[in-house]
Amino acid sequence: MRSTHPQANNLLSRLFSYTPRKGREPIEDFCTETLAWCLDNSADFRKSFFAFIGKLECGGEIEVDTQKTYEIEEEGEDESKENIPESSAGRFDLRILPRTGKEFVIVVESKVWSKFSDQLERYRKELKTFDYNEYHKKILVTLTPHAIGPAESDFHVQWSRITTALSQVAGDSLPQQICRQFADFLKEKGLGPMTLRKLDEELFEHSDRVLPYLAEFGTILMALRKDPDVASIMKRNRQPFLEFEKTKQLSWWYIWWSNHPHWFGAGIIFDHLDKKVLMYSDLSLTGNFLPGVERLPTILRGRFDMAKQHFRRKDWPIANFNELNPDGNTSFFFIQQIDSDYDGKPDKICDWLRSTICAADAFAKDLLNQKTSDKHD
16 A cells, blocks of 8 residues: 555555465565554654664654555566556565655565565666665665575564564554554464573473473474475475473474375474483485485585484484384484574574475485486486
């Protein structure tokens, strides 16, 4: 909705205005329209948002547009930008301009659980056109659930930071209440900040202290399930299972799912006796794939070798020790101890699990393709 629309300050009108687009999740447009409304109606939230963007100062009023259409020009074409057909147009998710002056133009590309395509390249190209020549700062921002954004953006903001800023808006006016309600909505959808307490000796000495830690780690696993790269792996067959197991020495909190003829797991191992906590991802394939160890990609090699440092060979019949499972299948374990680099850092843990799962999936497909190729030779 354009900032000049007579109903731009009406939240319900904004939400009703968005046009569903191919490749877009409805929640993305819903959140973008609500975000625009909050920026327009809450000075406190607006100040927090601008602080995320290189501490950009915004002393005056702003105009907030969503779904702002621009023409995708082909070389040699010079067409009016009025009534641009959808096939030849692009759209900014959200555009912010000062109501007076030409100090800056901010373009935001927001994602919830979908992937980027070539939008950022097209946005950057549009910002170089005549329409934006007079603006001193041209800022491209990405907004996603992840800690690390695309290299093409000038600034990256996590939805969790937006959630925190919204929840901190104080007061009883309608805009202030809606900001806090939006924060609650984002938390419900898994877009709030993740928390994970730091490890200490009492966690190992008192078993009742372990469960709250595992519960917090469970929120990381649930967020992982919604990641677009991981979700695309999971959805090929069945929904993942979230389970908990406990023995005298170990507590496990993990998800697992099957993509026959291989299956995955990811989670945390709490070792009460050796007083260490490990996060892991494992890959199992039907049959003997032990020779495949030689094909491990660089990203997985160190994580594969790490398992040999933390597991006892007699307890783990896995490929890391060049052994098959009792059922004759092959399991690869990839391990990282939660040390000072990861302790109390849920976003970094989530990124490690995501990258390991995606690399393990590519590795599995490589082994299966190689097996098929060998059969045909």
